Amino acid sequence: MKVLIVEDETPLRLSLLDYLRHDGYVCETAANYQQAHEKIKLYQYDCVLVDLTLPDGNGLDLVRTLKADNSPAGVLILSARDGLDDKIQGLELGADDYLAKPFHLAELNARLRAILRRRQFQGQRHLAFRDLMVWPEQALVLVQEQPVTLTRKEYDLLLFFLTNPNRVLTKEAIAEHIWGDAADMADSFDFIYTHLKNLRKKLQDAGADNYIRTIYGLGYKLMAEE
Amino acid sequence: MKLLTTTNRYYLALVTVLFAVGTGALYIGIQHALIEEVDEQLELHHGFLRQRIRETGALPPVTSPSELTISRHPRPAGLSDTLIYDPTERSQVPFRELSFSVQVRGQRYWLTLRKSLIETSEVLGVVLGVMFTVMGLLFGSLVLLNRWLSRWLWAPFHRTLASLRRYRLQQPQALELPATPIDEFSELNQALAQLTQRVTADYRALKEFTENAAHETQTPLAIMQAQLEQLMQLPDLPAAAASPVRELYRATLRLSRLHQALTLLSKIENRQFTDAQPVRLDALVRDKLGQLQDFLDAQRIEPVLQVAAPLSVTMHPLLADSLVSNLLQNAVKHNLPGGQLHVQIDARTLEIRNTGRPLAGEPMQLLGRFRKHNAASDSPGLGLSIAQQICAHYGGQLTYTFNPVGAWHTLRVGF
Structure with a gap:
C-alpha cells in the first residue's frame, strides 16, 4: 500500500515514515506544497497524509487538487491548527479523516487503516493475526474459525491492537483511542487493565494464546511470535 | 454627585450672596431716598408756614398735634428722628421732625413740624417682597433651564456613553460615535475613537500572537510525542531508560493537554465561538x-x-x-x-x-x-x-x- 506523507517538519516526517514503513507501507514524503503537488499529479497513492500548514501553501489546496482529479486516494488531514473550521472545511472538501497534532502514532495508524479498509473494495477486508481473524464490516471476531463474543470496548481494544501489531501501545494512547477526550480524567488506568484482562480471558478461553503482553512501565504489545 | 446638582449648588450659593448684598443695598438706598423725600416735604412746609406767619402776623392753628406743635420753650433747630406713641397704631411710630423758631408780636415761639415714617417701612416691605419673589423665580427657572440643557445639550455625551457601554473589543466593527456640533463633545469622540482604534490594534496583535504561539507549540509537541513513541518501540530499549522515557512521554501529554485547555480558554475569552x-x-x-x-x-x-x-x-x-x-x-x-x-x-x-x-x-x-x-x-x-x-x-x-x-x-x- 502506497502512502504519501506531506509534512514540513523533518523530525515528524521521519517519525511517520519510520513508523509506517515498519508496518509494511510503501511511503513517499514531501516536505512542502510544491513537492506534494508534483507527486500527487505524477503518481497514484492509496492514501495521502496532509499537513495543513505548509511553508509554501495550504494543505487544503492539495485536498482540492486530489478531489478535482478524481483521485481514489484516501485523505487524512494532520493539523496543528486545532480549529473547528479547518476540520469542517477539510471534511467537506472530501478528506476522510482529521487528526489534530499532537497525536499518538498508533492512533494515526488506526485511522489510516480504517481509511484504507473503507476504500479498498476489491482487496481483502479482514484482519488476520495468527489464530485470530476479524471482519470489521460485521464486527465479527473468529478464533480458530470459531466466533467469539466481545463487548464493544473489548472489540475496539482488539481492533486497535490488530492495527498496530508488534508495537508498544501506551496506556494513554489506548485510553484516548477508546474513551476519547474523557481519557484526560483518568489519573490511573486501572479500568483499561480490567477490559484487557477480560479480552485476554475470552481469547484464551476460545483457544488463542496470550498475544497481548504487558511491557513493564510502558504499555502493552500484541506479539506476533512466541 | 451629578454635574447638574453641583452646578445648581454653586448657582444657589451665588444667587443667595448676590441677593443678600442687593437687598441690603436696595434697603439702605430706598430708606435714604424716602427720608430725603420726607425732609424735603418738611422744608417745603416750613417755608410755607414762615411765609404765612409773615403775612398774617399770627401763629398757624394746630389741627393735628402729631404733625405740628408750638412751644415757648427753646428747642434745638434742625432735622431729627423721634418716636411718638400713636394711639391708633398702639405703638411707637417713627417720625421725622423739623424744629425752627419764629418771632410773632415780639414773642419767640418754637415750632416743630413732624411727618410719620410708617409709610416708608411699608414701601420697604413691598420692595423686599418683590425682590424675594424675583430671586425665587430666577432660581427656579435656572434649575429648569439646566435640566433642559442637560437633556438637550448633553445628549451627544449620553449617546457617546451608551456607545462606549455597548462597545466590545472583540467585535469586528469599530466604535461608532455620533457627530456633534459641540466642540468639546466632538473632541471627546475623536479622542475615544483614536483610543479604541489603538486598543483594538493591540488586541488583534495579541490575539494573533496567541494563535501563532498555539500553533507553533503544537508542532514541537507533536514531534516530541512521535519521537518518544518511536523510542518506546525499540526492542533493545534498556530497562533503565524505559522509566525516563515513560515520564517524558507522560509530561509531553500533560503539556499538550494543558496547551489545549489554555487555547480553548483564550478562544472563549476572545469570543471566537460565535455560532450558537x-x-x-x-x-x-x-x-x-x-x-x-x-x-x-x-x-x-x-x-x-x-x-x-x-x-x-x-x-x-x-x-x-x-x-x-x-x-x-x-x-x-x-x-x-x-x-x-x-x-x-x-x-x-x-x-x-x-x-x-x-x-x-x-x-x-x-x-x-x-x-x-x-x-x-x-x-x-x-x-x-x-x-x-x-x-x-x-x-x-x-x-x-x-x-x-x-x-x-x-x-x-x-x-
Missing part, C-alpha cells in the same frame, strides 16, 4: 454519562439523573459539550469509591452534586485557573475554569458550594 444553536443539555448529560460509564463503574458510582424539565440553551455545540464534560468529569474524578453522583435539571438550571473529600477553604476559589483540590494531581486544574468561562460567555453563572455534612460538593449552573 439551541442545545438540549439534559440529552447531552445523558450522553456524557453513557460515555463515562467505564469511569463510573471503576469507582462503583451509580449516577442519579433527574430531569424536571428539559433544559435548552442556545450555545456553540462544542462549548456545550465541553461544559457538560468538564462538570461531569470533575464530579467523577473527585468522587469517592462507591460515592454518589446526582444530576438535577430543570428549565433554568443544571445542578451536579457529588460526594467527595472534605474541602478546606472557599469552594468558589477552585473555579480559578490552576486551582486544584489535590495539588499533586496530573490534571492542570483548568476544567472548572473552562466551565465557568463558558457559563459567563452565555450569560450564565456557575456556583460551587460545599456541604460538610456528607461532604457534598455542588456545582450549579444557572441560565
